[in-house]
Amino acid sequence: MITTYKQVAATLLVSATLAVSLGVSAPQQAFAATAGASVTATASQTGIIQSSVRLRTSPSTGSSVIKYLQTGDQVIILEKTNSYWYKVRTASGEVGYTSADDQYISVVTAPAAPSSAQTAVIESTVRLRETPSTSGTTLGYLYEGDQVVILEKTNSYWYKVQTSQGTVGYTSSSSQYISVGGAVPAPAPTPTPTPVPTPTPAPPASSAIIDKVIAAGMGYLGTPYEFGSSRSNTSTFDCSDFIRQIFIDAANLKLPADSRQQGTWVKENSTAVTDISALKRGDLMFFMDYKGSSASAYAGINKSTARITHVAMYMGDGQILHTYSVSSGGVRVDKLSASWMNRFLYGGSVIR
Structure with a gap:
């Protein structure tokens, strides 16, 4: 029985040490996180990067680095792979794994869409822009199968839409890129959670x-x-x-x-x-x-x-x-x- 307690304590200590090692401060450590089953995140979740962290090809500190995610970057959380890793998609479409530690990422829930709005499905990859113009700043990309809420038909060429992550912007109204469905049913009243403020970084020096x-x-x-x-x-x-x-x-x-x-x-x-x-x-x-x-x-x-x-x-x-x-x-x-x-x-x- 004494041996069993020691084994449990040692296991907990190793797990805690491994959890800390997932950040960018210890890139030399190699650990494949296997604890816990993959849990799919809800479609309304997005992550805000709190501190520079690696995006990797698999949920392990021994896997290849795709790029660095920087403070203020937003990612779509595709799943919580286990206690230590999220599978995410960046604004430029790269899919990989990053630490689930709240030192590096905070998770926010998108606001509910207006009850009278229409849903639409993205038919082909298209840009989401800040303004209804091809010269408008690109906020990210919408991908085939993504669902958006149409807030308005701005003109013959553009829809103002809201993504499942809560981002609002403009995209092409061409049927090549988007197909419009029915009205969104009014959601049942739910308690309003305390919103998590999204960082708005100043233009970088x-x-x-x-x-x-x-x-x-x-x-x-x-x-x-x-x-x-x-x-x-x-x-x-x-x-x-x-x-x-x-x-x-x-x-x-x-x-x-x-x-x-x-x-x-x-x-x-x-x-x-x-x-x-x-x-x-x-x-x-x-x-x-x-x-x-x-x-x-x-x-x-x-x-x-x-x-x-x-x-x-x-x-x-x-x-x-x-x-x-x-x-x-x-x-x-x-x-x-x-x-x-x-x-x-x-x-x-x-x-x-």
């Missing part, structure tokens, strides 16, 4: 954007190197493709496709610096060909006219984030060694 860009880059650690990699997928990267992709992911900013064009872009849109000590966290760094590990190998070279052959991101504290060869293991973080400093041409900010 440049430092916050850079943090998101670096977080996006760290999510690709280990992605294989391929010279001339395709710009249409993220299965492999060369140096300029990697830099271009992380600014698309985190800042919705599309840089030119190769390192020399990126160097020109920085010169034309920012202030180029040639002194490494003047670089700031998040600045791009441009390098020439490798000619040797000693400074003497670069003596007499006019670096103002030297050809750019590599680009990396400066992370501060003498570290760079980049990818440069198959043998090096793909995307990685390196110390800014003497060899890299000898090859350095100039750098500068993308986000100002």
Whole structure:
């Protein structure tokens, strides 16, 4: 009997330790959460990210990282997989698993739809926009089979709708994208829960954007190197493709496709610096060909006219984030060694 009590206590201690390990603070731990059966979440649940956390391919800290979810991001909760994980869908349509710990995510329930509104079913993937215009900000995507409530027919081209997660916006009224059903029955009166305030973040400062860009880059650690990699997928990267992709992911900013064009872009849109000590966290760094590990190998070279052959991101504290060869293991973080400093041409900010 004494042995049984000890075993139970040890099991509880291990479970508590594993629950804490699911956050971003301990990425080295690998744990496949198996406790509890999968529980499907209600269609009216959405999650608000409270602190930066990984989105993974499966409910385990040993699985691959799809991307980082940032504070204030909204996700649709598809199911509560177990006590430790939610299966979620992001606003851009990515499906994965993230921690169910309320340190990282808070769950809110969408408000009831107006009783006189009409329901509609999405027939084909379509954008939900902030205003009834193709230039309006995209709030997210509606997917085939999703149900929405039509709040009004704004004009011949647009419906104002409310999603099952409570988001209100505008979408195309074309029958290619949406089919309209009957009126929504008036719901029975229910107690009104205390609403959970949805964070409304202020426009991020440049430092916050850079943090998101670096977080996006760290999510690709280990992605294989391929010279001339395709710009249409993220299965492999060369140096300029990697830099271009992380600014698309985190800042919705599309840089030119190769390192020399990126160097020109920085010169034309920012202030180029040639002194490494003047670089700031998040600045791009441009390098020439490798000619040797000693400074003497670069003596007499006019670096103002030297050809750019590599680009990396400066992370501060003498570290760079980049990818440069198959043998090096793909995307990685390196110390800014003497060899890299000898090859350095100039750098500068993308986000100002």
